[in-house]
Amino acid sequence: MKHCEGCNGCKIDDKLVKIVDKYRGVDGGIISALHEVQDTYGYISNISQKYLSKELNVPMSEIYGIITFYSRFSLTPKGKYNVQVCIGTACYVKGADKVLARFKEKLAIEEGKTTEDGKFSLEAVRCIGACGLAPAIVINEEVYGKVDDKKVDELIEKYSKM
Ligand code: FES
Numbered sequence: 444m445k446h447c448e449g450c451n452g453c454k455i456d457d458k459l460v461k462i463v464d465k466y467r468g469v470d471g472g473i474i475s476a477l478h479e480v481q482d483t484y485g486y487i488s489n490i491s492q493k494y495l496s497k498e499l500n501v502p503m504s505e506i507y508g509i510i511t512f513y514s515r516f517s518l519t520p521k522g523k524y525n526v527q528v529c530i531g532t533a534c535y536v537k538g539a540d541k542v543l544a545r546f547k548e549k550l551a552i553e554e555g556k557t558t559e560d561g562k563f564s565l566e567a568v569r570c571i572g573a574c575g576l577a578p579a580i581v582i583n584e585e586v587y588g589k590v591d592d593k594k595v596d597e598l599i600e601k602y603s604k605m
Pocket residue numbers: 529530531532533534535569570571572573574575577579
């Protein structure tokens with residue numbers, strides 16, 4: 444644990460220190476560092492952003508721009524199971540809006556949110572490369588195709604028990 448002089452003595456976790464040390468002085472290292480922070484913590488906290496900014500010499504505005512541009516990055520903690528509903532064209536014409544609506548209804552959360560028990564988070568994303576299976580979704584790394592209301596219910600039940 445170390446203190447970050449640049450941000451009112453915030454405590455910086457050792458894992459974050461290691462990630463940043465790895466990319467210090469590396470051209471374009473900020474993207475790789477953000478990926479590692481996302482994988483390690485499940486999101487990129489404000490403290491992490493400030494520490495990355497100061498140590499890798501990248502403006503906060505640029506870091507924020509990168510995080511919000513790529514759907515893979517999150518500013519808030521994601522659930523244990525991150526549900527990504529594809530709303531790309533192929534999926535949309537096959538009813539992706541209904542799939543998204545069903546998840547919202549059953550999980551009682553909006554896009555970009557996480558259930559109170561921390562189990563599920565929900566996102567709408569563009570083309571996940573499974574257009575032939577439209578409408579398709581991804582839960583963590585697992586792709587599911589031809590999703591309808593029944594499948595949504597089954598998947599929620601399955602993951603709730605895991
Ligand atoms: S548009 Fe949904 S997988 Fe391509």
